[in-house]
Amino acid sequence: MTGSDLKKILLVEDDPDIRTVAQLSLETLGGFELRLAPSGQEALDMAPIFAPDLFILDVMMPGLDGPGTLAGLRRIETLAGTPVIFMTAKVQPQEVAHLKSLGALEIISKPFDPMSLPEQIRSIWSRRNG
Template sequence: MSVKQILVIDDEADIREIAKMSLQITKRWKVLTAASGEEGVAIATKYHPDAILLDVVMPEMDGLLTLKTLKNNPETKPIPVIMLTATGNVVTQRQYAELGAQAVLTKPFDPGLLGNQIATALNWRADF
């Protein structure tokens, strides 16, 4: 069984670190991080992670633009993207889904549950 690789794109260093540590500890997944949408797209293109956790509110290239860029690139289009947002607006969630996001998780997230939330959203079976 191969180890899942997740890319966390968030402009807040503490959020990236908490997500990385929680996924490494609870799921033993390999975690890549990016501090901006541009960096995230570059890393996704190079490493083809199994999933991307993408913050919505970021300076310059925000989550929506990053999502569109990922979905318009044939190399990164198949990678499932989960949006991470502080606002649980239903209209916005529908917009993310229409643009190709697999799921939407709200901040603040529970580090102990994050891995299971991602696995559930992507229909990954439990690692036993």
């Protein structure tokens, strides 16, 4: 596989402003087919139909948080192997190690740079397939 195989991204983020910026970044700039979910629960509802290539999950969200959402996704058979990237403001080594131990491909620190986020995602994706 190559980086060009990454087309569909489902991003889960509770903050509407950050969703707007992420949309400009990933959809308008990056050219990905993007769906936005405002909560983990809504992500679980949308994901089986949208069938994304990649999930990007905010870690700290009210209700179902990022790790809780990941656990829910892993219980859906068709999505159990779909890669996940976490986004978090807490990037201490132990936190990163913990999130990776849950099966995350990579951890992106917040705030992210909207102008370089698509390249960052593509680079993570190609390393995964490398």
